[in-house]
Structures are given as C-alpha cells and as structure tokens.
Amino acid sequence: MLLPHGTMFALVDGENFELYRNAGKEASPELTAVDVPDLAPTNYSAGMKDHDAGSRYPANPKDRTSRLDEAAHVAAVTHWLNKQAMENHMDKLVVIADPKSLGEMRRHYHKTLEATILEEVPKTLTGRSGPEIVAALRA
8 A cells, every 4th residue: 555645644543543644655654742731621421322321231341431531532533633634634544453443433434534544454553563564454
C-alpha cells in the first residue's frame, strides 16, 4: 500500500490513542509521532447493546464498567477525528484499531471523516514504533 506524504495514522485500542504523520515519501513512509489531545470520555452510552441491559445473567459489573470505559474512550477519539476532518486539519487517514474498537469507531464516523479514510486495519499496533507499524501494514 502506498502511503502519501502527510497521511495521518490513528492507532486506537480501548485504552490508548496514538497519532502519526507520514513525513516521508509515498513509497518510503517515515512515521513521526504527533501530539494527541487529552480526551475526556463522556459518551458512556457508546457500546451498550440491548442484551447488556436486559440480560438474564448480568455480566460482572466490573467487566461491564471496563467495557463502557473502553467504548467511551473510542467514541471520544472518533469524535475528535471527526472534528479534525470537518475542520480540514487532515485529508488522508489510516485507522488502525483492534477489531472491537474499530467496530465501535465505525458507529461514530461522520461522512466527512469517512471520505478521508484511505484504509482501516483491524490490528492492535498501539505501542509500536513507526517502522514496525509500516512493516505490519505491508505484511
């Protein structure tokens, strides 16, 4: 996959959000870290499914709180990405997120953000270096 100069990379999981920009060339990308905002997860309705509320055998409350925290974090990241796209701060984006987070993100995509997405990669790559991320994308 060719990665145009200036492409942004959002790496997301239930607890982490990392942002990179391709400072290299299209054929030889060099990812550099970009500062991410301190996001306050406030959308605690995110990720709630009907069966969670009415289950005959409710899940462990601690597990349920953890799932809510993760979904709220992912929703907050997506809303920030939406804003960046709508304010024309990014025009090319690659989203790399674990499958669960990616599914939650898709629920919150704005059409403007969808138009900027070059690729979605359902992998957990948070905490990896730029070269490791590029190698994983090419694998």
